[in-house]
Each structure stands twice: as C-alpha cells, then as structure tokens.
Amino acid sequence: MRIGELSARTGASVRSLRYYEEQGLLTAERDSAGRRRYAEAAVARVALIRRGFAASLSSRVIADLLPLLDAECVPRTRALLVAEQDRLEAQIAAMTQARVRLSEVIAIVTDPTWECDA
Amino acid sequence: MRIGELSARTGASVRSLRYYEEQGLLTAERDSAGRRRYAEAAVARVALIRRGFAASLSSRVIADLLPLLDAECVPRTRALLVAEQDRLEAQIAAMTQARVRLSEVIAIVTDPTWECDA
DNA sequence: CTAAGAGCTGCCATCGATGTGAGGTCCCGG
DNA sequence: CCGGGACCTCACATCGATGGCAGCTCTTAG
Numbered sequence: 001m002r003i004g005e006l007s008a009r010t011g012a013s014v015r016s017l018r019y020y021e022e023q024g025l026l027t028a029e030r031d032s033a034g035r036r037r038y039a040e041a042a043v044a045r046v047a048l049i050r051r052g053f054a055a056s057l058s059s060r061v062i063a064d065l066l067p068l069l070d071a072e073c074v075p076r077t078r079a080l081l082v083a084e085q086d087r088l089e090a091q092i093a094a095m096t097q098a099r100v101r102l103s104e105v106i107a108i109v110t111d112p113t114w115e116c117d118a
Numbered sequence: 119m120r121i122g123e124l125s126a127r128t129g130a131s132v133r134s135l136r137y138y139e140e141q142g143l144l145t146a147e148r149d150s151a152g153r154r155r156y157a158e159a160a161v162a163r164v165a166l167i168r169r170g171f172a173a174s175l176s177s178r179v180i181a182d183l184l185p186l187l188d189a190e191c192v193p194r195t196r197a198l199l200v201a202e203q204d205r206l207e208a209q210i211a212a213m214t215q216a217r218v219r220l221s222e223v224i225a226i227v228t229d230p231t232w233e234c235d236a
Numbered sequence: 237c238t239a240a241g242a243g244c245t246g247c248c249a250t251c252g253a254t255g256t257g258a259g260g261t262c263c264c265g266g
Numbered sequence: 267c268c269g270g271g272a273c274c275t276c277a278c279a280t281c282g283a284t285g286g287c288a289g290c291t292c293t294t295a296g
Contacts, residue, residue: 004242014243015284023283033292035243055223056216058282069227077227085220092213098174099206102199105173109187109195122272132273133254141253151262153273176252 003028006038010046017046023059025049025066056088121146124156128164135164141177143167143184174206 007014020026021036026045028036048069052062061084068077125132138144139154144163146154166187170180179202186195 002243013284015286018244019283033243035292051219051223053283054216055220056213057220060282074227074229078224081220081224081227085217085224088213088217088220092210092217095174095206095210095213098172099203099210101169102173102175102203102206105169106196106199106203109192109199111192120273131254133256136274137253151273152275153262171253178252 001038001040001042003036003038006042006046009043010050012046012050020046020049020059024063025059055084057084119156119158119160121154121156124160124164127161128168130164130168138164138167138177142181143177173202175202 001009003014003017006012007017010017012020017026017036021028026042026049028038028042031037045066048066049062052065053059057065061080065077065080068080119127121132121135124130125135128135130138135144135154139146144160144167146156146160149155163184166184167180170183171177175183179198183195183198186198
C-alpha cells in the first residue's frame with residue numbers, strides 16, 4: 001500500500017510515517033516513481049511504534065528495540081524496556097517531588113495573615 | 119550588588135539572571151555604565167523564582183504570580199497555583215499511564231514462547 | 237490533453253531554560 | 267597607559283515529534 005493508505009489505516013499522519021522512516025523505525029520499498037510502498041506488515045509495525053511512543057519511548061529507543069523484537073530476543077528486549085521503565089519512574093518521581101514543592105508554596109501563600117485587594 | 123555577586127549568592131547562573139529579567143521576573147537598576155545593580159531583596163526574589171521553577175512552574179506562570187505575591191493577594195495567588203497543581207497532576211497521570219503501557223509492553227515481550235540468540 | 241490529487245524532498249517553526257561565544261564597553265590595579 | 271576581568275547585547279544551539287509550506291514529479295480520471 002502507499003503512504004496515504006497506511007496513514008489512514010494507522011492514524012499516524014503522513015508526516016509522521018516519513019519521520020518514522022527517517023528514524024529507522026519503518027522501511028518501505030519504492031515504486032518506479034519513487035513512492036513508498038508498504039507491505040501489509042507495516043500496519044502492525046506502525047501500531048507497535050505508536051504503542052512505544054504512547055509508552056513514552058523515544059524514537060531512538062524504539063529504533064534500538066525493534067531489531068531486538070524482530071530477533072525475538074527476550075532478555076535484551078526486556079533489559080532495554082526495564083531501563084526505560086526506570087527512566088520513566090525517575091521522571092514521575094521528579095514530578096511528584098515538584099508537586100510536593102508546589103503544595104508547599106501553596107501552603108506558604110495561604111498563610112492566613114495575608115490579605116488581598118481584589 | 120552586581121550580577122556576579124547575585125549569581126554567587128543565589129546559585130543562579132549569570133545567564134539565568136538575565137533571562138529572569140527578560141521574562142519580567144526580576145528588575146534591576148542600571149549604573150552609569152549600564153550594568154545591573156540589584157537591591158538586597160533580589161536575593162530573596164531569585165530564591166523565590168527558583169523555588170517556582172523547582173515546583174515545575176514556567177517563567178510565564180511565575181511572571182503572573184509574582185505581582186500577586188507582591189500584592190499579597192491570597193485568593194488569586196492560590197487560584198493560580200491550584201491551576202498549576204492540576205496541570206502537574208494531569209502530567210503525572212499521563213506519565214503514570216505511560217508507565218502502565220510500558221509494563222504492558224514488557225509483559226508482551228516477556229511471553230515465554232519467545233527465544234533469543236544472544 | 238489537462239487538471240487534480242497524491243507523493244516526493246527539504247526546510248522552518250514549535251516550546252523553554254540554559255549554555256556558549258563573539259564582539260564591544262568600562263573600570264581598576266600595576 | 268595597558269591588561270585583565272566583569273559586564274553588556276545579540277544571537278544561535280539544544281531536544282523531539284510533529285505541523286506546515288514551497289516547489290516539484292507522476293499518475294490517473296475525464
């Protein structure tokens with residue numbers, strides 16, 4: 001299929017599909033006119049890529065991941081994902097801490113001695 | 119004091135102090151040579167700004183916030199901060215959901231039928 | 237044959253706090 | 267008077283996925 005159809009079938013914009021290819025996430029044959037031709041499997045591939053993005057993986061990590069998935073290499077795939085999980089966990093922790101600090105700020109400004117003109 | 123001293127006393131880089139001014143977070147007099155001169159209060163001001171950043175507030179929000187703080191206007195200050203808290207909460211929720219999705223991906227690839235060459 | 241539509245490449249913009257560097261001014265100590 | 271250090275402004279780079287435009291080619295329906 002061509003890029004428009006793949007886009008329609010996956011929900012990824014045409015722009016994004018080209019970007020995925022640029023990042024080495026998706027390969028395509030070219031027809032005589034230079035247009036991308038995708039195999040049926042591309043639909044599942046794009047779904048997988050998008051699943052990765054939805055799980056906050058970067059294109060770089062997905063690029064590392066896909067060959068491992070294709071090789072059905074569980075241990076390394078798993079190691080990569082767990083590392084990402086740690087990164088995500090750290091980010092969540094950072095934001096959670098920011099939330100605490102924000103609560104502190106709110107507590108400070110809610111000091112009852114304060115007043116307001118408006 | 120001049121910018122170098124303020125930087126040393128607050129831990130903010132000189133670049134950052136200029137940026138704060140550019141964003142309307144910090145004001146400075148100028149001496150005859152055009153150099154910034156800060157009052158003592160600037161130290162506390164910068165500390166407050168940095169506290170805001172540490173609580174994941176953007177310079178824009180801090181810019182909105184500081185006048186309210188100066189006016190000691192609790193209700194509006196509080197409203198602004200609570201709105202930010204909601205935003206932060208939404209981000210944390212998004213990342214938490216990403217974590218769930220990542221766990222799902224890990225569960226999928228950990229399917230015991232898979233094998234690995236390396 | 238022609239117009240429209242789909243595809244192509246390449247480039248710029250986004251958002252935000254900060255780093256970095258060039259090129260200039262100014263002040264002070266030696 | 268000179269050198270160096272502190273300061274100034276201006277401007278570009280970063281990171282990442284995506285949007286969007288310009289200008290082009292190619293195909294296909296009418």
